[in-house]
Amino acid sequence: xxxxxQTPKFQVLKTGQSMTLQxxxxxxHEYMSWYRQDPGMGLRLIxxxxxxxxxxxxEVPNGYNVSRSTTEDFPLRLLSAAPSQTSxxxxxxxxxxxxxxxxxxxxxxxxxxxx
Amino acid sequence: xxxxxxxxxxxxxxxxxxxxxxxTYDTSDPSYGLFWYKQPSSGEMIxxxxxxxxxxxxxxxxxxxxxxxxxxxxxxxxxxxSQLGDSAMYFCAMREGLGFGNEKLTFGTGTRLTIIP
Numbered sequence: 001x002x003x004x005x006q007t008p009k010f011q012v013l014k015t016g017q018s019m020t021l022q023x024x025x026x027x028x029h030e031y032m033s034w035y036r037q038d039p040g041m042g043l044r045l046i047x048x049x050x051x052x053x054x055x056x057x058x059e060v061p062n063g064y065n066v067s068r069s070t071t072e073d074f075p076l077r078l079l080s081a082a083p084s085q086t087s088x089x090x091x092x093x094x095x096x097x098x099x100x101x102x103x104x105x106x107x108x109x110x111x112x113x114x115x
Numbered sequence: 116x117x118x119x120x121x122x123x124x125x126x127x128x129x130x131x132x133x134x135x136x137x138x139t140y141d142t143s144d145p146s147y148g149l150f151w152y153k154q155p156s157s158g159e160m161i162x163x164x165x166x167x168x169x170x171x172x173x174x175x176x177x178x179x180x181x182x183x184x185x186x187x188x189x190x191x192x193x194x195x196x197s198q199l200g201d202s203a204m205y206f207c208a209m210r211e212g213l214g215f216g217n218e219k220l221t222f223g224t225g226t227r228l229t230i231i232p
Contacts, residue, residue, distance in 0.1 A: 050215070050216060104150075106159065109159065
């Protein structure tokens with residue numbers, strides 16, 4: 001049981017390049033989400049999904065796309081990288097039906113630098 | 116208005132002392148959940164404790180307890196008998212609504228806790 005995995009761990013992009021951050025979970029969780037963490041700002045929600053084929057925007061969605069074709073995977077696409085997207089990206093998942101803690105499980109993070 | 120406010124950017128505490136990390140929240144939803152996460156220097160997010168808005172008792176998990184004062188909208192984390200390994204960043208977070216579709220978390224800006232030997 002690997003939990004939530006993210007690849008790559010580190011990435012450097014040039015402005016204008018595109019890339020996909022991968023996220024996978026093996027806990028059969030319905031809910032998956034992407035956050036970005038910037039210094040002094042906590043974590044902010046980018047996009048989320050409550051099941052395969054269902055995605056929605058979070059607080060800071062601009063410049064990012066997501067899709068959810070399977071329960072396990074939730075990739076985050078940067079369409080045209082900008083220096084403002086330099087951040088640490090976390091993927092998280094949780095079971096919608098499991099109580100009582102509603103705990104969200106986080107991946108180890110991807111540190112992205114855009115030059 | 117900020118939904119989650121953590122007013123202590125940094126705290127220094129002597130080893131073995133208890134420490135309280137402050138968190139206040141703002142929501143008009145009667146159903147909500149409050150979380151605390153720990154982020155050590157290695158960067159991962161570690162779930163510590165959860166309190167639901169309808170829970171009658173304060174949540175406890177080992178050395179962690181959540182001092183939930185609903186009328187004051189505060190959800191402070193108390194760590195008893197602090198250890199050097201408790202040095203980390205601590206985040207308070209909230210979900211508004213406990214039903215399907217309300218899984219989004221809003222995070223505070225965090226408190227960096229340093230335990231002094």
